Amino acid sequence: MTLRLYDTRAAVLRDFVPLDPENITMYVCGPTVQSGPHIGHVRAALSFDLLRRWLAHRYGRVTFVRNVTDIDDKVLANATDAEPWWALAYRMEQEFTAAYAGVGILPPTYEPRATASVPQMQELIAGLITRGHAYPAPDDSGDVYFDVRSWAEYGSLTHQSIDAMEPAEDADPRGKRNPQDFALWKGAKPEEPADATWASPWGAGRPGWHIECSAMAKRYLGAEFDIHGGGLDLRFPHHENELAQSTAAGDGFARYWVHNGLVTVAGQKMSKSLGNFTLAADVLSAHDPRVVRYALAAAHYRSSLDLSESSWAEAEAALARIDIFAARVRRAVPGMTDDAEGDAAVPDAFADAMDDDLGVPQALAVLHDTVRRGNSALDAGSKEEAWTAFVQVDAMVRLLGFDELPSGGADLAEHRTLDALVQTMITQRAQARADKDWAAADRIRDAIAAAGITLEDTPAGTHWSIDG
Numbered sequence: 511m512t513l514r515l516y517d518t519r520a521a522v523l524r525d526f527v528p529l530d531p532e533n534i535t536m537y538v539c540g541p542t543v544q545s546g547p548h549i550g551h552v553r554a555a556l557s558f559d560l561l562r563r564w565l566a567h568r569y570g571r572v573t574f575v576r577n578v579t580d581i582d583d584k585v586l587a588n589a590t591d592a593e594p595w596w597a598l599a600y601r602m603e604q605e606f607t608a609a610y611a612g613v614g615i616l617p618p619t620y621e622p623r624a625t626a627s628v629p630q631m632q633e634l635i636a637g638l639i640t641r642g643h644a645y646p647a648p649d650d651s652g653d654v655y656f657d658v659r660s661w662a663e664y665g666s667l668t669h670q671s672i673d674a675m676e677p678a679e680d681a682d683p684r685g686k687r688n689p690q691d692f693a694l695w696k697g698a699k700p701e702e703p704a705d706a707t708w709a710s711p712w713g714a715g716r717p718g719w720h721i722e723c724s725a726m727a728k729r730y731l732g733a734e735f736d737i738h739g740g741g742l743d744l745r746f747p748h749h750e751n752e753l754a755q756s757t758a759a760g761d762g763f764a765r766y767w768v769h770n771g772l773v774t775v776a777g778q779k780m781s782k783s784l785g786n787f788t789l790a791a792d793v794l795s796a797h798d799p800r801v802v803r804y805a806l807a808a809a810h811y812r813s814s815l816d817l818s819e820s821s822w823a824e825a826e827a828a829l830a831r832i833d834i835f836a837a838r839v840r841r842a843v844p845g846m847t848d849d850a851e852g853d854a855a856v857p858d859a860f861a862d863a864m865d866d867d868l869g870v871p872q873a874l875a876v877l878h879d880t881v882r883r884g885n886s887a888l889d890a891g892s893k894e895e896a897w898t899a900f901v902q903v904d905a906m907v908r909l910l911g912f913d914e915l916p917s918g919g920a921d922l923a924e925h926r927t928l929d930a931l932v933q934t935m936i937t938q939r940a941q942a943r944a945d946k947d948w949a950a951a952d953r954i955r956d957a958i959a960a961a962g963i964t965l966e967d968t969p970a971g972t973h974w975s976i977d978g
Contacts, residue, residue, distance in 0.1 A: 511865045513568060515737075516812060518745060518767040519667050519753075523867055526766065528736050533571045535735035536562060537727040537764070539744055540576040540621070542719075543602035544584035547609045548787035549806070549817065550741075550773035556803065557770035557811040557868075558739045559615040563909055564864050575730045576618040577723060578603050581625050581716055583680075586702055595706055596625075609790035613803040614911045622726045624717065628708050630725040631717045634759055635694045643758040644694055647685025652697020652713030655681070656751065658690045661758045667767060668746045678747065680718060692751050693718035720751035727756075727763070734762030742769045771813045788817075800912055801825045807870050807910065828878065829912070830976040832903065835881045838888050839900040855905040870910070877906045889966065932963060932974045940972070 513526040528534050538558045541551060555576075566572045579585075580599035589595035603623075611617075635654055638644035643660045647653040658664045658672055665671055677689035681696055698707040698714040707714045717725075727735065740749060749767065756763040775787075793802055804825035809815045857880065863872035884899030907913050935954055942950040958965060963974050 511862045513564075513865045514867055515766055515768055516867050518769050521669065524766065526736075528569065529734065529765065531569055533573055534565045534569050534737070535573050535731045536565070536737040536739065537575045537577075537723070537731055537735060538618075538738075539723060539740035539748070540578050541603075541606045542579040542582050542584055543599045543606065544582065544588045546602055546605040547790040548773075549790050549793050550787065551606065552609050552613060552615075552790045552793075552802075553773050553806045553815060554741045554770050555610050555615050556613060556806050558768075559911065560807060560811065560870060561737075561739070561768070561868055562616065563911060564868060567909055568865075572619075573731065574616075574619045575727065576621055577726050578606075578621060578623045579719065579722060580623045581706060581722075582719055586706060589703070595703060605791070609794065612790070612794045612799050613806070614799065616911075620730050622730060624722040624726065627722070627726050627729055628717060630729050631721045632695075632708075632710055634721060634725050634728070634755070636711065637759050638694065638755060641758065641760070643755070645687070646712045647682075647697075649685045650713075651682060651685055652695070652710075652715045653681050653685055653693055654695035654712050655686055655691040656694055656755055656758075657687060658692070658754065659688055661754050663757065664754045665750065667750045667753050670746075675746075680747075692720060692747065694721045694755065720748055721755060723748070724752050724756045724759075724761075724763075727752075728761060733760075735764060737766045737768055738764030739768045739770070742772055745769060770811045771809075771815060774814045774816045797822050798826065798829075800829055803912065804829055808874060810871055811868055827976060828874075831878065831881055832907065832912075834974075834976065835884055835903065836900065839884065839896055842888055842893055843897055843900075855901045856909060857902050857906075860902075860906055864909075873906070873910070877903060877910075880906070932958065936965065936972050936974065 514523045515526050516522070517524045536558070538555075540555075541547065558574075558576075562572050562574050578599075580596070580603065585595050585599050589598050593601075635644060638656065639646070639654070642657075644654055644656050647655065665675070672688070672690055675690050677683065678686075678692040681693035683689060694717070695710060695712055696715050696718055697712070698704075698716075707716055727738070738749070738752075749769075753763060753767075797805075801822055802825075805817065805821045806815070808821075808825065808828075857876055860873050860876040863869040863876060866872070880899050880902050884896045884903065887893075887895035887899060904913075935958055939951050939954040939958075942948075942954065955965065958974070962976055964976075965972055965974055
């Protein structure tokens with residue numbers, strides 16, 4: 511099956527045809543580091559981590575760029591005398607990095623900060639002015655705007671007309687030709703820190719938000735690249751403006767636009783501005799990292815995800831089923847290793863699901879079907895069939911990134927402790943049955959069942975698993 515992705519600009523599923531099959535190029539909008547990450551930020555980053563892993567499986571090399579917006583109105587607004595904007599940005603960047611690493615998100619190939627690419631932004635702005643698509647404000651404010659009506663394709667990403675758009679609110683409107691024109695360069699203001707400005711042909715100032723990503727994508731991936739990713743909330747104005755300014759400058763820019771759905775709370779977008787967010791650090795301190803990764807990955811990347819306590823419980827139970835199956839195979843096939851055959855062994859149904867617009871929910875269904883098949887093989891005493899199932903499960907787990915986290919899995923101290931307790935009760939039950947003390951045997955089995963644990967009596971012995 512050919513890999514297909516939903517392209518927001520085309521509004522259809524498209525076959526993925528890369529510029530260079532030996533090097534997939536991908537740019538994802540990273541955080542604006544004015545404050546720490548909430549769980550919605552982690553879900554967004556995880557969506558593209560899963561896509562990146564699958565692209566690497568399919569093609570080999572992926573050059574993955576995720577930027578850091580470290581100069582922005584919000585960063586300046588949250589700075590204090592005790593913590594300058596650049597110090598705040600750096601501290602928050604570290605929090606994002608820790609949250610991403612906490613759920614096993616791979617580090618990007620390149621992670622540029624906006625402040626390191628200001629010359630490239632100025633070069634892009636100058637080119638737009640020369641081409642007649644941008645203009646300095648006539649009031650000597652130092653602002654430079656993109657002229658949206660100079661570019662006939664403006665609005666093509668979000669399929670809306672200029673007249674239906676709200677005015678851009680990212681700069682003083684007094685110097686604008688059109689209310690929808692957006693800022694490429696913002697002139698320095700007396701109330702802003704002097705070290706948050708750069709010299710430019712239009713006066714001291716700093717870049718607008720949208721020009722930052724256009725310049726960094728071109729610098730690290732070239733004038734045209736395969737995939738541009740980000741959250742649904744970035745489609746307008748951010749990605750619409752990126753597309754307009756880059757293509758107006760003569761660049762091919764992104765061939766595919768891929769957007770992830772948002773984490774919601776009672777159906778409303780999780781957002782710092784709405785105050786309904788849950789900090790990633792709080793979630794990771796309360797739940798096993800593998801559980802968090804599973805819960806965030808379980809819904810399709812384009813769908814909204816409304817998290818609740820049941821989300822974590824379901825993820826924990828799902829991972830336990832995988833871990834317990836792996837433990838059973840380890841006992842049944844002594845000396846086997848977890849290195850099996852790697853990701854080459856994934857079932858066709860799993861690959862088809864992932865190729866169909868990154869269908870992780872369907873891929874997880876294949877994973878759990880394989881676990882059930884492997885358990886049935888163990889129950890029937892078919893070690894070879896169980897081993898084959900394990901190899902496939904191992905491959906799928908690796909591709910989904912559930913194997914790289916510091917906790918979870920059958921080797922955890924918690925699992926070993928639980929296993930020791932359950933095995934003790936199994937031994938006691940077996941002794942009671944040998945003594946024909948059926949009442950005691952039933953009491954032990956009932957106590958185990960009340961804890962949510964199922965016993966499996968097989969010719970090879972009694973094994974346990976967590977219900978669910």
